[in-house]
Amino acid sequence: MKEEKNNNEELNNVNLLDILLDEDNDSPITVYDENDKPVRFDQVAIIPYKDKTYAILKPIDEMENVEDDEVIVFLIEETDDGDAELVIETDEPTAMKVFDEYLKLLDEAEGKK
DSSP, rough: OOOOOOOOOHHHTSOOHHHHOOOOOOEEEEEETTOEEEEEEEEEEEEEEEEEEEEEEEESBBBBBBBOOOOOOEEEEOTTTTTTEEEEEEOOHHHHHHHEEEEEEHHHHTTOO
């Protein structure tokens, strides 16, 4: 999936990683599927795992084969020009481990161990 395409020059100069790491940002993240169809997501979490960074996003728009209560794990990769792009983590065991890390962080934040 490709990250959001904007006509606004100011927004084009903002790195996707800066948007994802901005705790005050509650705007949807738009990515484009393999057919260049825009899909909006709510950001759930950013999770570092094994020297990589992942974004857990929940689809706002309906997606084929994705239930309303499901999230998608994206690997955040750096492009050649220094920007960031979201790539769906297709390795299911890795995606599950990233999601497990998210659940552990939630438990720690709630005082559980």
